[in-house]
Amino acid sequence: MNSKIWLSSPHMGGTEQNYIKEAFDTNWIAPLGPNVTGFEKDLESYLKEDTHAACLSSGTAAIHLALVQLGVTLNDEVLCQSMTFSASANPIMYQGATPIFIDSESETWNMCPVHLETAIKDRIVKGKTPKAIIIVHLYGMPAKVDELLSVALKYNIPVVEDAAEALGSTYKGRKCGTFGDYSILSFNGNKIITTSGGGAMICNTEKKKLNTIFLATQARDQAPHYEHTQVGYNYRMSNICAGIGRGQMEVLDKHIGFRRDNNTFYKELFKDIKGVTVFSEPSDNYYSNHWLSSITIDESSKITSEQLRLLLDEHNIESRPLWKPMHLQPVFSKYPYYGNKVSENLFLNGLCLPSGSNLTNEDRQRIKKAITLAFS
Ligand SMILES: *Cc1c(COP(=O)(O)O)cnc(C)c1O
Numbered sequence: 201m202n203s204k205i206w207l208s209s210p211h212m213g214g215t216e217q218n219y220i221k222e223a224f225d226t227n228w229i230a231p232l233g234p235n236v237t238g239f240e241k242d243l244e245s246y247l248k249e250d251t252h253a254a255c256l257s258s259g260t261a262a263i264h265l266a267l268v269q270l271g272v273t274l275n276d277e278v279l280c281q282s283m284t285f286s287a288s289a290n291p292i293m294y295q296g297a298t299p300i301f302i303d304s305e306s307e308t309w310n311m312c313p314v315h316l317e318t319a320i321k322d323r324i325v326k327g328k329t330p331k332a333i334i335i336v337h338l339y340g341m342p343a344k345v346d347e348l349l350s351v352a353l354k355y356n357i358p359v360v361e362d363a364a365e366a367l368g369s370t371y372k373g374r375k376c377g378t379f380g381d382y383s384i385l386s387f388n389g390n391k392i393i394t395t396s397g398g399g400a401m402i403c404n405t406e407k408k409k410l411n412t413i414f415l416a417t418q419a420r421d422q423a424p425h426y427e428h429t430q431v432g433y434n435y436r437m438s439n440i441c442a443g444i445g446r447g448q449m450e451v452l453d454k455h456i457g458f459r460r461d462n463n464t465f466y467k468e469l470f471k472d473i474k475g476v477t478v479f480s481e482p483s484d485n486y487y488s489n490h491w492l493s494s495i496t497i498d499e500s501s502k503i504t505s506e507q508l509r510l511l512l513d514e515h516n517i518e519s520r521p522l523w524k525p526m527h528l529q530p531v532f533s534k535y536p537y538y539g540n541k542v543s544e545n546l547f548l549n550g551l552c553l554p555s556g557s558n559l560t561n562e563d564r565q566r567i568k569k570a571i572t573l574a575f576s
Pocket residue numbers: 257258259260261284285287288336362364365385386387388397398399
């Protein structure tokens with residue numbers, strides 16, 4: 201049997217262990233230290249736009265602390281893109297708030313600005329102005345940022361930008377992760393870059409960054425003893441993990457180049473296969489890191505997306521259906537949803553294909569052979 205080709209696996213650049221060794225040599229084995237500070241500086245200079253980064257234990261923790269700082273609390277309502285990974289929505293539940301799910305539009309697969317406004321108007325009529333809007337850039341594809349932010353501004357509702365999958369993507373030349381009142385990144389094992397596990401809060405003021413770090417380190421007030429006036433969290437990033445992050449930053453743009461090459465490979469491969477569309481940027485305003493290359497398959501195709509997934513699996517090639525929308529998830533099905541089946545259809549007909557920055561030419565030849573066979 202050929203070795204497994206994964207959807208997206210960790211891809212080290214080579215210098216990560218030097219930063220880890222330095223941490224050991226200087227005994228910075230703690231959730232703070234030179235690697236944490238250094239990784240934050242690296243992120244800030246990469247994202248530009250006067251950003252202020254706070255490294256945390258996960259992207260989920262970052263979304264949670266964004267909602268905490270926006271004052272989301274018991275019985276508040278929070279609007280959230282339905283088509284996403286559950287981590288976008290779970291922190292709403294941690295706060296005892298109610299998620300309100302919004303459908304996607306078909307161009308970027310992200311939150312539809314029209315449904316967003318419909319939902320806001322309806323929630324206001326029903327008695328509550330939503331406390332926050334969680335938008336996502338799925339698979340690295342930037343959302344319709346201008347349209348979404350103008351609706352948010354019109355109703356004066358803060359935006360949490362979930363850029364977990366979109367480090368290095370840009371919208372109108374500006375990096376994803378710089379558009380929210382709070383923005384978040386993830387460095388989980390399968391993301392664009394990884395620290396094994398980890399995340400970051402990207403803030404637009406130093407004050408927000410310092411408050412994020414305060415909350416993430418148990419909310420210790422200034423005092424020689426332990427003094428607390430607020431509930432705190434243990435959400436800071438380890439100095440060991442941050443060392444991996446610093447090494448990964450050195451190869452980030454190179455690895456994005458490889459992912460974009462994968463996308464070009466799939467476009468070429470599916471060019472003459474009937475009924476298959478490779479997900480790509482709707483215009484020059486959008487630049488995707490193509491974290492995962494994905495396709496949709498329509499009725500004119502010889503096989504369904506599920507048949508393709510099973511056929512690839514026979515060749516030990518991993519592929520996966522698109523994110524199952526949150527409003528279809530048993531855990532969230534009782535919450536309100538505004539939409540028109542765009543995300544439902546994407547889930548039924550879409551598939552993510554192997555997209556790692558470490559795919560080799562041999563891997564691509566195996567994928568090409570298996571896909572060509574599947575459609576023959
Ligand atoms: C990965 C991911 C997260 C969560 O990040 P973790 O670091 O795994 O907690 C949140 N949102 C989206 C869209 C993700 O893909």
